[in-house]
Amino acid sequence: MSRSPVRATTPIEEEKLIIKNPPKNVAGLKAVANSFKIGIRETGVSKTLKTMRSVNRFDGFDCPGCAWPDPDNHRSGFEFCENGAKAFATEATNSRVTPQFFSQYSVTALSEQSDMWLDKQGRITQPMFLDTNATHYTPIEWNHAFEIISDSINLGSPERVALYTSGRCSNEAAFLWGTLARQIGTNNLPDCSNMCHESSGVALSRSIGIGKGTVTLDDFNHADLVIVVGQNPGTNHPRMLSALSSCKRNGGSVLSINPLEEAAMKRFKHPQEILGMLGRGTQIADDHIPVRINGDSALFKGFAKVILENDTQNHDFIQSNTNGYNDFVNHLHQTEWDDIVSMSGISKDRIKEIGNIISNSKSMIVCWAMGITQHKNSVSTIHDIVNLLLMGGHFGRQGAGVCPVRGHSNVQGDRTVGINHHPSESFLSAIDTEFGITSPRNSGVDTVQLIQGALENEIDVLLCMGGNLLSAMSDTKATAEAISNIGLTVQISTKLNRSHLVTGKRALILPCLGRTEIDEQETGNQFVSVENSMGIVHSSTGGLKPASKFLKSEVAIACSIGNVLFRSNPINWTSYISNYDLIRDSIERVIPGFEDYNIRVREQGGFYLPNGPRDGPTWKTPSGSAEFISTELSSIDNSDGYVMMTIRSHDQYNTTIYGMDDRYRGIYKARRIVLMNPIDMENEGISPSEEIDLVSKFSGIERYAEQWKVVPYSIPRGNIATYFPEANVLIPLDSVADSSNTPTSKSVVVNIIRR
Numbered sequence: 125m126s127r128s129p130v131r132a133t134t135p136i137e138e139e140k141l142i143i144k145n146p147p148k149n150v151a152g153l154k155a156v157a158n159s160f161k162i163g164i165r166e167t168g169v170s171k172t173l174k175t176m177r178s179v180n181r182f183d184g185f186d187c188p189g190c191a192w193p194d195p196d197n198h199r200s201g202f203e204f205c206e207n208g209a210k211a212f213a214t215e216a217t218n219s220r221v222t223p224q225f226f227s228q229y230s231v232t233a234l235s236e237q238s239d240m241w242l243d244k245q246g247r248i249t250q251p252m253f254l255d256t257n258a259t260h261y262t263p264i265e266w267n268h269a270f271e272i273i274s275d276s277i278n279l280g281s282p283e284r285v286a287l288y289t290s291g292r293c294s295n296e297a298a299f300l301w302g303t304l305a306r307q308i309g310t311n312n313l314p315d316c317s318n319m320c321h322e323s324s325g326v327a328l329s330r331s332i333g334i335g336k337g338t339v340t341l342d343d344f345n346h347a348d349l350v351i352v353v354g355q356n357p358g359t360n361h362p363r364m365l366s367a368l369s370s371c372k373r374n375g376g377s378v379l380s381i382n383p384l385e386e387a388a389m390k391r392f393k394h395p396q397e398i399l400g401m402l403g404r405g406t407q408i409a410d411d412h413i414p415v416r417i418n419g420d421s422a423l424f425k426g427f428a429k430v431i432l433e434n435d436t437q438n439h440d441f442i443q444s445n446t447n448g449y450n451d452f453v454n455h456l457h458q459t460e461w462d463d464i465v466s467m468s469g470i471s472k473d474r475i476k477e478i479g480n481i482i483s484n485s486k487s488m489i490v491c492w493a494m495g496i497t498q499h500k501n502s503v504s505t506i507h508d509i510v511n512l513l514l515m516g517g518h519f520g521r522q523g524a525g526v527c528p529v530r531g532h533s534n535v536q537g538d539r540t541v542g543i544n545h546h547p548s549e550s551f552l553s554a555i556d557t558e559f560g561i562t563s564p565r566n567s568g569v570d571t572v573q574l575i576q577g578a579l580e581n582e583i584d585v586l587l588c589m590g591g592n593l594l595s596a597m598s599d600t601k602a603t604a605e606a607i608s609n610i611g612l613t614v615q616i617s618t619k620l621n622r623s624h625l626v627t628g629k630r631a632l633i634l635p636c637l638g639r640t641e642i643d644e645q646e647t648g649n650q651f652v653s654v655e656n657s658m659g660i661v662h663s664s665t666g667g668l669k670p671a672s673k674f675l676k677s678e679v680a681i682a683c684s685i686g687n688v689l690f691r692s693n694p695i696n697w698t699s700y701i702s703n704y705d706l707i708r709d710s711i712e713r714v715i716p717g718f719e720d721y722n723i724r725v726r727e728q729g730g731f732y733l734p735n736g737p738r739d740g741p742t743w744k745t746p747s748g749s750a751e752f753i754s755t756e757l758s759s760i761d762n763s764d765g766y767v768m769m770t771i772r773s774h775d776q777y778n779t780t781i782y783g784m785d786d787r788y789r790g791i792y793k794a795r796r797i798v799l800m801n802p803i804d805m806e807n808e809g810i811s812p813s814e815e816i817d818l819v820s821k822f823s824g825i826e827r828y829a830e831q832w833k834v835v836p837y838s839i840p841r842g843n844i845a846t847y848f849p850e851a852n853v854l855i856p857l858d859s860v861a862d863s864s865n866t867p868t869s870k871s872v873v874v875n876i877i878r879r
């Protein structure tokens with residue numbers, strides 16, 4: 125008997141879309157009330173208070189919501205935001221997914237449920253196995269599960285194994301996960317960051333010699349100008365609004381560059397400051413530039429031209445710190461204003477007006493997220509951002525620098541400790557010395573290459589440390605087909621998602637402890653450590669009783685797989701399970717910057733990793749200088765349709781859907797919506813809430829997605845927006861960013877079909 129077809133996408137349900145005006149104020153009391161409402165619904169009153177009191181405290185757990193840092197010195201009694209509260213309440217939920225649950229529902233039946241329903245079923249309590257052609261998952265002993273994994277891995281063909289990581293994984297687990305891959309003999313370490321900030325890492329490494337941001341939280345108190353581009357902090361990094369409002373309180377200005385005028389940038393009430401709740405709140409953005417989707421490269425080149433015209437460059441800084449300046453100036457001279465204006469959608473006068481403000485800035489920070497990183501030309505756009513900052517000498521100076529705002533709470537740390545499909549020789553040789561293994565030197569696959577390889581039947585085993593690769597990846601149909609070609613897929617997870625349903629021929633679910641939970645091992649309770657968006661490494665200690673007695677920590681699961689595969693030869697895998705200090709000692713010996721790791725991570729607030737451009741400035745580029753990198757002016761060609769971006773609503777965490785509302789955009793009770801400019805709607809004869817279909821055409825292949833309700837919205841003409849992951853079916857697998865290979869989730873050309 126074979127399994128009935130399994131749905132790879134959330135079913136389309138009847139939605140009663142309600143459209144209201146976006147709110148005048150964000151956060152404030154409503155956000156606090158919402159946080160408690162969700163917490164109490166999922167976990168009850170006393171557990172809600174307990175988690176809220178310990179989140180982001182020096183002795184508590186790191187909020188799994190996002191990678192925004194916590195204040196260095198002072199921490200309030202409640203250091204969280206509404207969306208962080210949703211993230212930890214849904215982890216601490218009292219609901220459970222038990223073996224009985226799996227015997228009640230077949231995999232096919234589960235796949236007919238929505239993504240939101242799947243998550244709401246609660247925490248997975250026991251290891252589960254789905255055998256070839258089986259219709260249901262059945263419980264399995266841990267040891268048996270590890271043997272299945274070990275038996276499925278052919279050490280003679282290590283390139284047929286891949287180990288995915290999602291960015292909630294701790295430093296300790298990620299370091300061992302990467303080491304396990306290298307002992308197996310592969311650098312196949314696809315990672316959520318391949319779909320996220322990979323473009324930032326690639327571009328910044330080339331420009332400034334480090335693939336990370338260069339500012340601290342305190343820099344926001346000293347910046348005279350902060351530009352927030354391609355990012356929606358009100359929803360995705362709400363605690364960042366506090367930093368932006370304190371920049372303003374200290375006399376700085378904030379500019380927003382975004383096709384949408386996101387509500388949170390207009391007026392923000394600090395939920396942790398009672399006065400803020402009562403008052404009118406702070407207006408965050410002093411000015412908003414409604415750039416066209418993917419018009420940022422043009423816009424930043426325009427700003428650079430204005431600086432050149434005003435002759436306000438920092439010549440001393442350029443002279444002593446940079447390379448490639450003359451070529452860049454020539455490039456700017458050759459770049460035509462007409463092209464800049466048509467690609468950015470912003471008039472020359474407006475660009476000059478903003479360019480003059482930038483010219484006068486003595487300390488400028490540019491922050492960005494997915495609105496910049498998920499386009500074909502993302503890497504060159506980030507070069508343009510850095511070029512602008514280099515012109516003004518905004519590095520190695522208080523209140524200035526680059527701030528790529530990371531997503532997952534430890535995605536940056538995972539990369540630092542070795543989750544990398546093309547690691548450096550120095551890292552691999554340090555791993556070899558530490559563990560007595562011979563790491564492979566050839567590059568492994570990233571997420572796109574993994575799916576391409578699996579489509580060609582090149583992958584036998586896929587082990588996933590967290591995440592929901594099926595739904596997070598582009599081209600859902602191709603991704604589902606690729607995954608179903610794999611012999612064994614293994615999900616190390618806390619909650620149920622569609623990656624547990626669309627699986628390889630055989631599948632395992634290995635349930636793990638979450639951040640909020642006590643991690644008790646032989647030598648006592650353990651803590652883990654994480655690195656936030658500003659390069660601070662600090663501890664995270666869970667305090668809640670684990671959701672089930674069968675759960676294992678991510679560290680224990682990684683080590684157990686290593687132990688079954690290799691016994692203690694030569695890595696003594698089981699020793700790490702009992703004492704995480706040993707893992708940190710090992711990290712310290714392998715990775716520069718972790719000196720006295722076990723001592724410093726126990727200090728309040730943790731420690732900063734070294735950062736050349738910030739600390740010096742010094743530049744670890746081949747030339748030893750920061751690089752002006754000139755790239756051709758480019759923007760996506762939309763002559764054949766609309767350019768669509770796929771974004772997050774206020775009620776989701778990546779592929780986890782908490783609710784159906786997007787409060788800050790005034791959209792309620794619906795997710796299958798398209799934001800569209802009212803003039804475009806009129807030209808197409810479309811009325812509000814009307815249902816349309818979308819089709820993307822790429823390399824001669826058409827991809828369809830049906831039934832989207834149209835919401836009239838202030839968005840540039842020719843641009844539309846939909847939510848991820850529902851719209852991922854429209855993103856072609858091979859539509860990727862140059863150099864970083866990130867799916868172009870923010871620029872997909874689509875046509876609208878009226879029903």
Ligand SMILES: Nc1nc2c(c(=O)[nH]1)N[C@H]1C(S)=C(S)[C@@H](COP(=O)(O)OP(=O)(O)OC[C@H]3O[C@@H](n4cnc5c(=O)[nH]c(N)nc54)[C@H](O)[C@@H]3O)O[C@H]1N2
Binds near residue numbers: 355384531771778
């Ligand atoms: N509550 C919550 N928090 C989260 C997440 C979550 O899903 N929910 N996800 C986490 C993760 S992993 C990440 S990576 C971050 C994501 O954080 P964001 O990057 O803020 O998330 P997106 O919703 O993808 O928003 C992208 C923003 O870029 C804008 N944009 C799109 N295209 C362009 C463009 O071409 N140019 C410009 N200038 N702007 C553009 C959109 O209008 C939108 O405001 O958030 C993290 N935090």
Ligand SMILES: Nc1nc2c(c(=O)[nH]1)N[C@H]1C(S)=C(S)[C@@H](COP(=O)(O)OP(=O)(O)OC[C@H]3O[C@@H](n4cnc5c(=O)[nH]c(N)nc54)[C@H](O)[C@@H]3O)O[C@H]1N2
Binds near residue numbers: 316319321590639
């Ligand atoms: N179209 C489109 N696609 C996108 C994006 C976009 O903007 N547009 N954004 C991309 C980005 S920025 C990212 S980062 C990726 C996200 O890709 P992923 O990181 O793969 O996806 P998540 O939805 O964050 O994963 C959620 C699952 O993680 C598991 N989980 C939660 N906490 C833990 C934990 O502590 N340990 C373990 N082991 N598992 C846990 C749960 O089972 C949960 O269901 O998606 C990308 N995909």
Ligand SMILES: [Mo]
Binds near residue numbers: 316530531
């Ligand atoms: Mo992300």
